[in-house]
Amino acid sequence: MSADLFSSIDRELALAHQQKTFKYETPLSGPTGGHARVLGRDMVMLAANNYLGLANHPKLVEASIEATKRFGYGLASVRFLCGTQDLHLELERRLAGFLGAEDAILFSSCWAANEGVFNALLANDFGASAGSYKDAIYSDRLNHASIIDGIRLCRQIHKGCDLRAYRHLDLQHLEELLAADDGAGYRFRIVVTDGVFSMEGDIVPLDRLYAIARRHGALVMVDDSHATGPVGPTGRGTPELFGLHGQIDILTGTLGKALGGAAGGYIAGKKNLVDFLRQKGRPYTFSNSLPPAIVGATIAAIDLIEKDPGIVECSRKNTAFFRHGIEAAGFTTLEGSHPIVPVMLGEAAVAQDFAKALLEENVYVKGLWYPVVPQGEARLRCQISAAHTQQELEHAIRAFTKVGRQLGVLAR
Ligand SMILES: Cc1ncc(COP(=O)(O)O)c(C=O)c1O
Secondary structure, eight states: OHHHHHHHHHHHHHHHHHTTOOOOOOOBSSOOSSEEEETTEEEEEOSOOOTTSOTTOHHHHHHHHHHHHHHOSOOSSBHHHHOOOHHHHHHHHHHHHHHTOSEEEEESOHHHHHHHHHHHHHSOOTTSOTTSOOEEEEEETTOOHHHHHHHHHHHHHOTTEEEEEEOTTOHHHHHHHHHHHTTSOOSOEEEEEESBOTTTOOBOOHHHHHHHHHHTTOEEEEEOTTTTTTSSTTSOOHHHHTTOTTOOSEEEEESSSTTOSSSOEEEEEOHHHHHHHHHHOHHHHSSBOOOHHHHHHHHHHHHHHHHOTHHHHHHHHHHHHHHHHHHHTTOOBOOOSSSEEEEEEESHHHHHHHHHHHHHTTEEOEEEOTTSSOTTOEEEEEEOOTTOOHHHHHHHHHHHHHHHHHTTSSOO
């Protein structure tokens, strides 16, 4: 009965409040950047995936207004009806060029891209008789929820699709699983990984993963949502960092982080893969096309990154400055070089209290806790941006130190 459903919901929400695992939304009253207007005050923003500081860059704002004026507000259509403009094709070409791929295809989000891709590629008989083939997906256990759900959806429809989940970044485990399946008669095998894992900020050793996959005849899919922009010498992501630029079979990513931070996703790869996804990708076929404002601004974002390597460098310098400062203050972080800097606090309640106290000090950051991260590993995930000034980062480090002492995380 619906009445029971709603009282169950009430109990569940009350429990989340009691256990301090409720996810609060603290609204911003303006754009996001190195700082943002929150609760009537200016706060240093450490919670955005705005790695290159483009989310409110004047060139992107201008490009989005220009695109809206020229191409309108919305298309009122999916791509294949009347939702494709020259602008969409231009962005797909530019993304492919930036990523060294033959072609690229836009989605309404990277979630949609990841959710639809397995289904499109594997739940397809390609002319073989039903039940005569099996496929296998090898997936890092900490892959993003959209990959997990995409695989689940595919396996609902394609009963012959096996899932092998390997321990996080444990490439020996991956190779054991692949080797155990060699000669098992699989039709297609895909190894799928995040390029950068969002909870930890750790980077997949893609060169090793790629070599292992190839040794066993498997394809490689990388979700580079947190890497396109801040990772690699010129921001082209984990393939560039590991000498595999343009070589990943299926490369997915978002426009909702470093590439401007609005919304949208893409898949880049071989031309025939992209052509096929335009036919068979259900979130592509049955969901609206991206608005011109986003498409135009993303082209401007790619222009900026291609022309000015200083942007990527600035994100790197700011990250090193913050990491060094927060560690010198006595906090434990997870090692790494990515602008995701997780400050480890232990229990969810500590992370919640810490984040609340930081708001009082005009620092905006969010906590993560179980089940998003393992029990006892609650943290504040700080995300550094090229938009941060040194003063903003210094203020954040001072505020962390003050609250850390108040809450007994740091010695007084
Ligand atoms: C690794 C990863 N993949 C995919 C997504 C989803 O991206 P989008 O916001 O474009 O749906 C995210 C967003 O949090 C992500 O972190």
